[in-house]
Amino acid sequence: MIHVTNLNKSFSGVKALSDINLHIERGEMVALIGSSGSGKSTLMRHICGLTAGDRESGQIMVNGCLIQEQGRINRDIRELRTHIGVIFQQFNLVGRLSVARNVCLGALSRTPFLKGLFGNFAKEDLELTCKALERVGIADKAWQRTSTLSGGQQQRAAIARALVQRAEVMLADEPIASLDPESARVVMSTLQELNRTDGITVVVTLHQVDYAIQYCPRTVALKKGHIVYDGPTANLTRAMLKTLYGSESDDLFGRKEEAPTIVQGAAA
Amino acid sequence: MQPQTAPSPQFSLRPPMEAREKFNRLTTWVIVAALLIWSWRGSEMNPMTLFRDAGNIGTLLGDFFPPNFMDWRLYVKEMLVTLQVAIWGTVLAVICAVPLGILSAENMVPWYINQPVRRLMDAARAINEMVFAMLFVVAVGLGPFAGVLALWVHTTGTLAKLFSEAVEAIEVSPVEGVRSTGASYVEEVVYGVLPQVFPLWISYSLYRFEANVRSATVVGMVGAGGIGMVLWELIRSFDFQRTCAVMAIIVLVVTLFDLISQKLRKMVI
Numbered sequence: 001m002i003h004v005t006n007l008n009k010s011f012s013g014v015k016a017l018s019d020i021n022l023h024i025e026r027g028e029m030v031a032l033i034g035s036s037g038s039g040k041s042t043l044m045r046h047i048c049g050l051t052a053g054d055r056e057s058g059q060i061m062v063n064g065c066l067i068q069e070q071g072r073i074n075r076d077i078r079e080l081r082t083h084i085g086v087i088f089q090q091f092n093l094v095g096r097l098s099v100a101r102n103v104c105l106g107a108l109s110r111t112p113f114l115k116g117l118f119g120n121f122a123k124e125d126l127e128l129t130c131k132a133l134e135r136v137g138i139a140d141k142a143w144q145r146t147s148t149l150s151g152g153q154q155q156r157a158a159i160a161r162a163l164v165q166r167a168e169v170m171l172a173d174e175p176i177a178s179l180d181p182e183s184a185r186v187v188m189s190t191l192q193e194l195n196r197t198d199g200i201t202v203v204v205t206l207h208q209v210d211y212a213i214q215y216c217p218r219t220v221a222l223k224k225g226h227i228v229y230d231g232p233t234a235n236l237t238r239a240m241l242k243t244l245y246g247s248e249s250d251d252l253f254g255r256k257e258e259a260p261t262i263v264q265g266a267a268a
Numbered sequence: 269m270q271p272q273t274a275p276s277p278q279f280s281l282r283p284p285m286e287a288r289e290k291f292n293r294l295t296t297w298v299i300v301a302a303l304l305i306w307s308w309r310g311s312e313m314n315p316m317t318l319f320r321d322a323g324n325i326g327t328l329l330g331d332f333f334p335p336n337f338m339d340w341r342l343y344v345k346e347m348l349v350t351l352q353v354a355i356w357g358t359v360l361a362v363i364c365a366v367p368l369g370i371l372s373a374e375n376m377v378p379w380y381i382n383q384p385v386r387r388l389m390d391a392a393r394a395i396n397e398m399v400f401a402m403l404f405v406v407a408v409g410l411g412p413f414a415g416v417l418a419l420w421v422h423t424t425g426t427l428a429k430l431f432s433e434a435v436e437a438i439e440v441s442p443v444e445g446v447r448s449t450g451a452s453y454v455e456e457v458v459y460g461v462l463p464q465v466f467p468l469w470i471s472y473s474l475y476r477f478e479a480n481v482r483s484a485t486v487v488g489m490v491g492a493g494g495i496g497m498v499l500w501e502l503i504r505s506f507d508f509q510r511t512c513a514v515m516a517i518i519v520l521v522v523t524l525f526d527l528i529s530q531k532l533r534k535m536v537i
Contacts, residue, residue: 048448082450092445096463105459109450116455158445165449 001026001169001201002047006058009042009051009225016042017053017225024203026168029195031212031233032205034222035245040205043222044173047203048084049077063168082109085162085200089174091154095147099138099157102146104129106164125164132160136190152183159190170194172204176211188215209241328508335516336509343498343517350494351521353412354484357419358477364424366469369431370457376435385428392425401487412493419480419487430472434465470536474529481525485518 007020017039024030032040045051047060049067060067065080067073074080085106086092093102107125108116115121121129133139136156141149146157155175162170172191176184188204192215195202206212212219212233219236221229221244228244229236285293318325337343370376372385400418408414443460451459488496495518502511 050444050448078447078450078452080450081448084448086445086448088441088445088448090441092441092448094442094446094459094463096466097459105446105451106449108446108455108459109452113452113454116451117458161445161449 001028001063002203003059003061004043004047005060007043007046007060008054008057009039009046010054015225017046020225020227022220022227022230024201026201027195027199028218029192029202029216030204031216031219032203032222033207033209033212033219034205035207037224038222039225040207040222041173044086044171044203044205048086048171049073049081050086079109082165083168085159085165085167085170087155087158087162087170087172087175089177091151091158093146093154093157093161095145097146098143099146099149100129100133100142103132103157103160103164106132106161106166109165128164128166129160132163133157135163135194136160137186150183151179152186155179155183155187156190159187159194163194167200169201170203172202174205174207177207184211191215209236212236331506331508332512334509335512336507337513339510340513340517343495343514346488346495346498347517347521349412350484350488350496351481351525353415353419353487353492353494354477354480356416357484358423358473358480360416360420361423361427361476362473364420365427365431368424368428369469370435370461372428373432373435375438375440376457376461382432386432389425389428392421393429394425395422397422397483397487398490401492402490405491410491410493415484415487415492415494418492419483422483423476423480427472427476431465431469434468434472435461438464467536471533474533474536478522478526478529482522485522 002022002024004020004022007017008015009017020043022043032043034040042051046053047062047067049060052068052073053060053071055071057068057071059069062080063083065074065083067077067080094105101119104121104125107121107128111121111125130139130142133142136159138149138153138156138160141153141157146154149157158175159170170191175191176187179187188211191202191204194200204216209219213236216233218231219229219233220227221236221241223245229240368385368389372382372389374382376382397418400421401414404414404417408417438461442464443456446456446460484494484496485499486496488494488498489500491497495514499511499514499518502508502514
């Protein structure tokens with residue numbers, strides 16, 4: 001479903017991704033872990049064609065379509081994005097529009113130009129919007145202004161938008177990083193449910209391993225732009241992460257083993 | 269042991285100033301003073317005349333009172349024309365400023381589009397509406413339509429700049445969200461950008477309408493219709509009592525519309 005071959009990316013000389021090869025089959029739910037700056041968000045942005053790789057890169061294929069090749073994004077990318085739902089850390093909804101309208105925007109690409117311009121969406125798409133809102137459990141918020149929703153509810157609206165897109169792949173970039181634990185659980189369960197019942201391929205970046213262990217059968221671990229582990233999440237032990245990440249591994253677990261000691265002299 | 273950063277009795281909210289900073293501050297004051305003196309000469313400032321000719325000014329002010337409201341029907345009729353000029357001048361400008369504002373925003377279009385559009389808008393803004401009014405009077409003849417055209421051109425220049433500044437201050441994340449659904453460029457603008465800038469744009473448009481009500485009262489002086497034309501005739505014939513009546517009406521209407529537009533602006537934001 002997703003095939004990344006020899007992807008390279010550097011930002012002003014600094015390698016952010018080096019020689020990434022990643023193959024994900026249809027219907028998988030994969031966690032992409034790594035501490036901040038490890039390149040996981042960058043990888044995501046490449047897969048959905050928001051960022052172009054370096055010239056000396058291979059291809060990225062999603063669902064049999066070429067997204068980019070040797071640093072050139074496919075010219076029909078706008079059409080291709082329709083099939084890829086993207087969930088962002090900051091939700092990326094339009095705050096002043098109603099929740100329903102934000103979700104319905106998922107249907108923009110298949111709405112004729114003038115109808116889309118005036119918000120004149122097809123009846124099926126309105127029904128689809130209604131169903132999507134029910135599925136993620138925020139149907140009662142449909143007419144509310146999006147900015148008035150809590151973070152968890154906004155993230156579920158973003159997932160509903162991807163559903164209206166009829167996306168076959170969902171790329172969730174740190175979907176729970178700015179949510180409280182309860183909302184995070186609801187969002188992850190929603191993604192899991194979509195993966196199991198609709199067979200949607202889900203790739204989710206996380207910086208806490210706990211959630212990967214709970215929800216994703218397969219984990220890909222990144223460190224400084226390299227893939228350092230790719231395999232069943234069950235095989236990931238704390239000791240193994242320690243060898244992979246060294247002192248950084250504490251970061252990857254939500255719960256610290258010991259409370260931080262109070263810095264001496266700070267109270268003086 | 270006492271840490272060195274602890275507040276001492278001479279604690280000041282400002283960090284200690286270095287010699288160079290002191291010098292810079294002094295230079296700034298010298299430049300400001302020089303600028304003021306230079307401009308005083310150029311503009312032939314002569315406050316003494318205000319006292320010396322106080323008698324003349326007193327007589328002139330006296331001539332204004334009591335105001336003569338004999339022809340108030342004419343004044344009200346012309347004032348309404350002025351308002352109508354302001355309304356159409358503003359509406360046309362808002363319509364044109366929407367695309368031009370987006371086309372002159374750095375984050376929306378490449379430089380080879382936004383730079384030429386910006387320069388064009390600069391030109392439209394740099395020339396006062398009075399000058400445009402004089403030109404349009406020559407082009408389309410005496411009357412309010414020349415006033416509408418003058419306000420239109422000048423206001424388009426101003427609003428396009430204000431609109432584009434609002435566009436440049438938007439958040440990119442909602443736009444990226446819309447883009448991720450596979451939307452086209454225009455759809456990105458309509459659903460990602462416009463909802464973000466809409467309240468600000470309304471507010472700017474109303475503010476310009478206020479300003480245009482004021483401007484429309486003077487474009488008449490060069491023949492572009494409305495109350496300005498009446499005012500000009502009265503001043504030229506030294507009929508200060510009637511002038512006073514017209515000025516009173518202008519003050520009343522402009523204040524009224526300032527208040528209304530202020531209320532509306534508070535409502536949209």
